[in-house]
Amino acid sequence: MPELPEVETIVRGLDKLLPGKTITGIDFNTPKSFPNAEEDVKKFLVGSKIAKVKRRGKVIIIDLSTDYTLITHLKMTGQLIYRSSNKNFGGGHPTDSLVGKLPDRSTRVVVDFNDKTQLFFNDQRKFGWMRLLPTIEVPNIDFFKKLGPEPLESSFNWQDLDKRLQRRKNSSIKPVLLDQTIVAGIGNIYADESLWMSKIHPATQVNRLTKNKIKELHSNIKAVLSLSIEKGGSTDRNYLNAEGKKGSYLEFANVFRKDGQPCVRCGTIMIKFKLFGRGTHICPKEQKIVI
């Protein structure tokens, strides 16, 4: 589910809501979703205060005031939803979020705070996880060690992208964009969108891309991710932000889930097909494979 813009939206929401709160309890019963031993988690977590919520790539990092950190990967269907109270739900209160009463059957973890508010980690497909680890260990986990640069940092220039893409010069561009060790945070939606904007066929070999195309792709990746953050991310089916609300980026998408509709640039009917196991959307006229 969530890619960089969705994770960024959740993080911004949680960072406004959580810092300063003290954890008074935590409950989880799906070992896959929280692999630490329950007694360790309770011992190290209960009584500590939330210091800061941030992210790296698609991983959410919740720093505690102790030497511990809670990290979460939402994978396809994970949600982190904060609730100040359940008592208004089901009654149609105008400020209610779009989810119903929590916990529900996909709730994997519940964190309780001192002011009676709660954080729910919901994950229908159980691909996601939450882990508690010493803060000093966070940069050492495999995922972070191999992770590529943050595409929205101003230091990430087109030459960086070029150099990293060339490590996979015989591969098609789309799976390379999805590879988190090349660039962090791009997923299926924003790969399709940035390739459409750059008029690049997703199966094009990296070594067939001109420097100008890579320059264009670099700037379009930044543009697409920034616009989506501005719109609160993409809600296709599962995604909700920290307050349980949807994102509206898909209303502004040009190609993702737009198969059967005319391309806004040239009017050609856009198509969807499977590429390396992923649903892939293109304008068949403007995105041609360069041989």
Add this chain to the structure above:
DNA sequence: CACTTGACCTGTCCGC
């Protein structure tokens, strides 16, 4: 090593 495929899960949608 570079590259591709399948597995991990559950829910939903579509065609018969």
Add this chain to the structure above:
DNA sequence: TGCGGACAGGTCAAGT
């Protein structure tokens, strides 16, 4: 309505 199959935004491990 029921049933089987395909599909879903992400990563890994295992295969070639």
